[in-house]
Amino acid sequence: MEPQHKYILRKHRLDLSSNISTDDTIVQYLYQEEILTLDHVEEIQAQSSSKKRTLMLLDILPGRGPKAFGKFLEALEMEYPWVQEKLLQRLDNNAVQITGTDHWAVSESVLQSVPSERQLNRLAGRLGPEWESVLLDLGLSAEDVYRCRANHPLAVQSQVLAGLVLWKQRIGRRATVQSLVQSLQAAELHPSVLDQVFL
Incomplete structure (x- = not known):
């Protein structure tokens, strides 16, 4: 995963955990697309609340390779298109600041x-x-x-x-x-x- 994608997920983790629920199709879609393993799905589902499940997903995603962020955006588009749009906007706003050295x-x-x-x-x-x-x-x-x-x-x-x-x-x-x-x-x-x- 690109540094700017990790940055966006970390920067907005509390916002994301309040606005999305992994109880919907997000985790299943990421499993279907081979971003998450069955162990990851079980680890996420074992969390005691929806918020904790989302935070666990956000902890796992950065280590799941270069396609993880794009697939996460695709999953958001199905259930939470407004959240996806907001993330893309923030990514655009922060791109220069994060990638520039x-x-x-x-x-x-x-x-x-x-x-x-x-x-x-x-x-x-x-x-x-x-x-x-x-x-x-x-x-x-x-x-x-x-x-x-x-x-x-x-x-x-x-x-x-x-x-x-x-x-x-x-x-x-x-x-x-x-x-x-x-x-x-x-x-x-x-x-x-x-x-x-x-x-």
Whole structure:
């Protein structure tokens, strides 16, 4: 899923959970279109209220591949066309802000480079409670994040650094500053978080 799509789902999750119900055809359509597995459907249906079921769906969707957002919009069109229209409008309004990296004051050459461990350490020291969602957005699993916390129980910076280093080791040359910036944007962090990081 594109960073701007993740951003829109995260930014409007409470609004969506109040305005749509997954008890209708949304979950079944996403299952039919192979966005959700049977396990996902059961996990969503096991939630105790309609709102919780919708929130669970919104938690699952970002990890379900590049077609997930489009299929979610198609599902909305069947039952909630006004919600779909509102989401598309918000996506248009936010597209430039989310995809542009100009205001992050990072040069093109730095964006294409792989960050050093020193740079990752500097960034780890700047991240607040959003660090877990940044790591999940980068592709680490909830189990990976738990392991980072368990291995460094007394130092949050060490937990974050361990996660960032693991991300870099896993995907090698594809672990660029650009993908890191996109995940920071998806977590709605302010550009100032990168001040002095990529000197």
